Amino acid sequence: MTTPSEQNKALACQGRLVAVVIAATMVIWLAAQWIGGQAGWQPRYAFLFDMAAIAAFIWALAVTWRIWRRQRRPLGNEDK
Structure with missing residues (x-):
């Protein structure tokens, strides 16, 4: 078994960060919607x-796309 390269480790770390952001965004958004309904907050x-949730999901999508692009790059082209 070979050890993962530094680039693969960095991509895995970014992937974990994206997963945490997506999960936390969903939990916080659902909780805010429920609390807002119970407390009678204004629709605004x-x-x-x-x-805020849409912004977090767009950020996660952009980072995921960047990870995907870096994985598809041929070896030796790390400068892009």
Whole structure:
């Protein structure tokens, strides 16, 4: 068995970070929606949490796309 390269370790670390961000975003968003409904918050606060969740998901999508692109790059082209 070969040991993973430093680039593969970095990509795995980024992948774990993306997974944590996605999971935490869903939990926080669901909790905010439930709390807002129970406490009778105004709809604008619900939209605020919606926009924050969308921003987190877009960030996760961008980082995932970057990870995917780096894995598809041929060896020796680490500068891109």
